[in-house]
Amino acid sequence: MPPKKPRSAAGKLDEILAEAIRNRQRREVTYRERALKIFPHVCARCGREFTGRGLRELTVHHKDHNHENNPPDGSNWELLCVVCHDKEHARYLEQESHEEAGWEDEEELSSGYRPFAGLEDLLKEKK
DSSP: OOOOOOOOHHHHHHHHHHHHHHHHHHHHHHHHHHHHHHSOSBOTTTOOBOOGGGGGGEEEEETTSOTTOOOTTOTTEEEEEHHHHHHHHHHHHHHHHHHHHTOOSHHHHSOOOOTTTTHHHHHHHHO
16 A cells, blocks of 8 residues: 655645535535425515525525524524525624624714704794
């Protein structure tokens, strides 16, 4: 038996990446199939119904954003169409960045510009 060749760092990285992808796909297939059996094929946000080939546009969203949290009853999942799923993740990322910046409420997010601030006084002056 010939001696094993040492693997390069790139080769090791490729193997790790391939294994991670296989694991993710295995996990997704499992919880996606379960979610499609449990829930009606309707987007939980926009209410659009999915059938046949269109079913591939329906995704499983983890409510707590933890893809490892897959309870058998599906309590951490909801089915969302790809558009609503993208919006949900964008909203989550925006909220997360605001929290990291230390912004507590909506008033702090506002620019402070109030285009109609003096309008009531101006209208009173004209009368």
